Amino acid sequence: MASELRVLGPVELQVDGRLVEVGHARQRCVLAVLLVEANRVVTMEQLLDRVWADRLPHKARPVASNYVSRLRRVLTPADDVAVVRRGGGYVLEVDPEAVDLHRFRRLVEQARGSEDPQALALLEEAVGLWRGEPFAGLETPWLAAVRTNLERERVAARLDRVDVALRCGRHTEVLPELFALADQDDLDERVAAQFMLALHNAGRTADALVHYRRLRARLIEQLGTEPGTALQDLHQRILDTDPALTPPTSGTAAKPQDPVPQQLPAPPRWFTGRGTELARLDQALATQPGQDPPSSDTGSEAQAAATVVISAIGGAGGIGKTWLALTWSHRHLDRFPDGQLFVDLRGFSPDSEPMPPTTAVRGFLHALGADPGRIPVDPQAQAALYRSLVTHKRMLIVLDNAADAAQAAPLLPGGDSCTVLVTSRKTLTGLITRHGAHHLTLDTLGDDAARALLTRRLGAARVAAEPDAVAELVGLCGGFPLALGIIAGRAYAHPDVPLAEFAADLRGLGVDALEDDDPATSLPTVLSWSFRALTTQQQIAFGLLGMVPGPDVSLPAAASLTGLSLPRTTRVLRDLQEASLLNRDTHGRYSMHDLIRHYATDTAHRLPQDVRESALRRAVDFYLHTAHTGDHLLDPRRHPLSLDSPALGSHPRPLPDPSAALAWFDTEHPCLLAAQHTATTHRWHQAVWQLAWTLNTFHTRQGHCHDHLTVWKAAQAAADHLPDPAARAMAHRLLGDAYAFLGQHDEAIEHLHQSLALAEQHHDHTNQALAHRTLARAWERQGDDRRALEHATHALDISRTLDDPVSEARMLNNVGWFTARLGDSDQARDHCRAALALFHRHDDPIGEAAAYDSLGYIEHHAGHHEQAIPHYQHALTLYRDHNDTFEVANSLDGLGHPHAALGQHDQARAMWREALELYRDQGRTDDAARIQRQLDALATHPQSLPTSGVDR
CATH class of the missing domain: 1.10.8 (Helicase, Ruva Protein; domain 3)
Structure with missing residues (x-):
């Protein structure tokens, strides 16, 4: 037939094997109603009620008419189907044989008036038309009622087929189906009678009698009644070995033939997405070792005869492995004319142990029609028989929920004609390495x-x-x-x-x-099944990893958290990864899905409190000590902290050079912030303050201004609990500096004066100088350069008493900068040159860069633009060499001005565009806006450009 319209599954229209697109779900509902009532008038009122019920759309009749019109447009005269207007409604004119529903009903009716062999063939054809739940994916009250009635018809036809098959002597063939039916409804007496009769005729009379006794006990317990007369009579006839129960071996007996098992569960109704994964399964099926994949016009027979493909679909419980396997399988049923086998191996079941492979093999043997009397006793012989039965057959075998490779491997078929899908929460390495499985890891949906x-x-x-x-x-x-x-x-x-x-x-x-x-x-509950399959050590590690500071964790940090050695931690993390409870990215970092992590944290709270706190202390010490090493590499001239030894079992990471230190800070930055938060929560005040201190160089050089403020807020609160006044003075000073940079002047001045007061109270001249220097920067950002110069001068005077030439150089440069801003270029130049000499003598390249930058500013504002450019370029080189992107942005900003003043607009534009990107990356919105104005002016009115750059 040219057209085939289907409703016994997803609603589809196919023409010569081509799927015709009929629109969205509501339009498919319209088609479904017309298909059910094929060749009968459906009035507009009926259509509205059956498609929308009591949720009619606005202007319901025009909407319905529009849907029918769209449906008409996708149907052509060649489709042998048409929607016509008749009698105040619509009729879908179509050959009833083209609609699977009506063909199903015709076959069932015809079978009831036919001899057994013909009836069996008719019923098998009828049952074979079903491809899952009718109207799959469509929900209306009317369709739900029709769906329920159709399910009753399907079950009746299926049981009619079993009756006829039993009369034809095909009891062995139907036994696997009856096993499943008896499990689905253990009180259905018709199914029980068929099951008992099949068992009896298969030589398993004892099993038939046991089933009767169990059914009778359930009926009495649950319903308070005995089995019906028909079932009691059958029971007695089996006891009497009535020869009439045995079907004839000739005459009306059907010719023995291999059964075609169809064990796949229905496809999931709400399956969505997974296009990439479905395509990868298609590719795995089509690819044969040593050959090119078949072309798109290769027949299904050639494609189905591929070498065994084992797609071990991994992923955590609830990630959709079975949904993917069933969806793919149902979309490719035509490639497996010899049937499908399916087994739930119960690898992670809440109420039973994983199914032994021998049990699964016996189930497959029954489904394949193996004579029960000839099934060998030895399990290895049974497996060999199973492999022999599927050799040369084009079958799909789905092994769902495998516990491990050892459970799945005995179920792999012989030969090269079958396709196998295995789902498991573990990475089935044994299947991948020993059996060449195609591995597909399932991730979350986008x-x-x-x-x-x-x-x-x-x-x-x-x-x-x-x-x-x-x-x-x-x-x-x-x-x-x-x-x-x-x-x-x-x-x-x-x-x-x-x-x-x-x-x-x-x-x-x-x-x-x-x-x-x-x-x-x-x-x-699903996650708990995976958790129970872990060893005690793996369970503890899983719980602790749920508490780890930060969004992910490195191997060394995880080793510190768990207190295990690096090799042992590697193994545990790999085990959790293979159990699909942990993810590892391409950079070797481990993380959990948020919902899995929430579950892991819940399991951690079952651990003793001292175990949890010790683990977190080891993790915090890992981050603190490694950050301290990294900070010293970034700024060797900074006086190091005096840290306590890390907690026993913590493994701080050695960092070889500044580049490695910067890379580590970049990667671990979210974890370092989280580690400080963890320390704050546990009132580990010293660690809170020290973590802020170790992050200071990284934050200031990389422009992490808001994070800088956050960590010093926590550090200042923690420092109030520490006995060291210098720590409190430093915390107030650096917190004030963070406030000042973000434009919160009042808060900045308050904290800076507290820092200065603490330093003066305890005669701490170093912190006094630093407090005045920071106050100078705060007043500069307020635009008060004169008051800024006063504080910078105080800082210089104090620093000259400290016997610290580098500190003196920094203060000299600051005084020179503010002097320049107030217009005295000559005195500013003298101060900054003196600072540059000290920096150079004492090998402080960042200090040299600051002095060169100041000199560039001075020469530009003195009108010496050609001399300003090399000073800025020297500063840029040194800042770039030390990855100080914060100051790189400032120097680029400054360098653009002498270029612009000399009419070198392309060079100025290049400098400012790079500065603009850095300002944006660093969240410096005011500076970014100012640069954008400079670029705009450069493009339109270059003569109006401002002559100064960013404040320091």
Whole structure:
């Protein structure tokens, strides 16, 4: 037939094997209604009721007419199907044989009037038309009612087929199906009768009698009744070995043939996204060792006959492994004409041990029609028989929820014609290395796919009505399909509850908000199954990693946290990674999905308090001591702190050179901030202050102004609990400096005066000089250069009493700078040249850079633009050599002005554009805005450019 319209699964229209796109979900609902009523009039009132029920859209009739018109447009005369207007409604005119639903009903009806062999063939064809849940993905009350009735029809046809098959002597073939049916409904007496009869005729009379006794006990316990007369009579006839129960071996008996098992569960209704992963599975199926992948026009037979492909789909519990495997499998059923085998290996089950491979093999043998009387007793012989039965067959074998490679390996088929999909929460290294498995690690869904999942479940209108709540739900679920499914299911069950309420629950409760009575749909329970499979050491490490400061962790930091050696930590982290509870990126850093981390933290709180605190102290000491080493490499002239020894089991990282130190600070910066927060929470005041101190050089050189303020706020509060007045003075001074830079002048002056008062009270001349120097910078940012010069002069006078030539040089340069800003270029030049000489003599390249920068400013403002340029260039070279990007931006800004004054606009533009990018990266919005104005002026009115650059 040219056209094939399907509703016994997803609603589809195919023409000569080509899928015709019929639009979005609501338009498919319209098509579904017309298909169910094919060749019968559907009035407008019926259409509106069946598609929208009591939620009619605005101008419902025109909307419905528009949907029908769109449907007409996708149908052509060649499709042998048309929608026509008739009798106040619409009719879908189509050959009933082209619609799977009507063909199914015709086959079932025809089978009831046929001899057994023909009836069996008709019923098998009818049952084979089903491809999952009818109208999959569509939700209306009318379709739900039709779906329920159709399911009853399917079950009836399936049981009719079993009855006929039993009369034809094919009891062995139907036994696996009856095993499943009996498990699904253990009180269905018709199924029980079929199961008992099949067992009896397969030579397993004892099993048939045991099943009867169990059923009878359940009926009495649950319903207070005995089995029905028919089942009791069958039981007695089996006891009497009634020969009439045995079907004839000739005449009406059907010719024995290999069964075609169809064990796949229905495809997931809400599957969304995963296009990349589905494509990778397609590629794995199509690729044969030593050959090029088949071309796109290769027939399905050639593609299905590929070498065994084992796609071990890893990923944490709830990440969607089984959904992906089933979706891919159902999309490619035509490639496996010899059937599909499916088994849940229960590798991470809450209520049972993993299924032994021998049990799975026996189930497969039954499904493949192996004669029960000829199945060998020895497990290895059973596995060999299984492999023999599937050799040369084009079958799909899905091994779901494998505990490890050892459980899955015995179930791999012989030959090269089958395809195998294995899902597991572990990386099945044994399958990958010994059996050449194609490994596919499943990650979380992206934001777009997550939003699409919610839209499919809840409808576009509800999702569009609360965009902020949807965005928050997507973010909190972090792309975890099970989490999204739980939230979507609850929201669907409560259509009147705003999505914002579900977001608030998830925000407040974290993973606990995803608890559910059904263990299979409860994220905490699903994660607990993985947790219970860990060793004690792995469980402790998992919990502690949930508490680690920062968003991720390096191997050395993890070793300090756990207190294990580096080799042992490597093994534990690898085990957690293989269990899909931990991720490792390409840079060797480890992290957890937010929901898994929340669960890990919950498990950590079951550990003794001293174990948790000791672990965090080791981690904080790792960051503190490594940062102290790094800070000394970045600024060797800075007086080092006197640190206590790190906690036992902490492994601070040695850093070989300044470049390695800067790279470490860049990478670990979020973790260092989190480590200080951890120390603050535990009132480890000394560590809080010391961590701020070790971050100071990195923060100032890299322009982390807001982080600089945050860490010194914490450090100043902690310093109040310390006995050292110098620590308190320094904390107030550096906090004041951070406030000043961010334009919060009053707060800056308050803290700087407190710093100066503490230093004077304790006769601390070093901190007095530094406090005056910082006050000078604060007043400069307020535009009061004269008051700034007064403080800079005080700082210089004090520094000359300290026998510290580098400190004196810094103060000289500051005095020179402010003198220049007040217009005295000659005196400013003398001060800055003297500072440069001291810096050079005492090997302080950052100091030299500052002096050169000041000299560039002086020469430019003195009108000596050609002399200013090399000074700025010297400063830039030194700042770049020491990765001081904060001052690089300032010097670039300054260098642009003499270039502009000389008419060298291209050079000025290049300097300012680079400075602009650095200012933006550093969050220096005022400086960025000023540079942008300079660039704009350079493009339009270069003569109006300001003559000065950034404040220092």
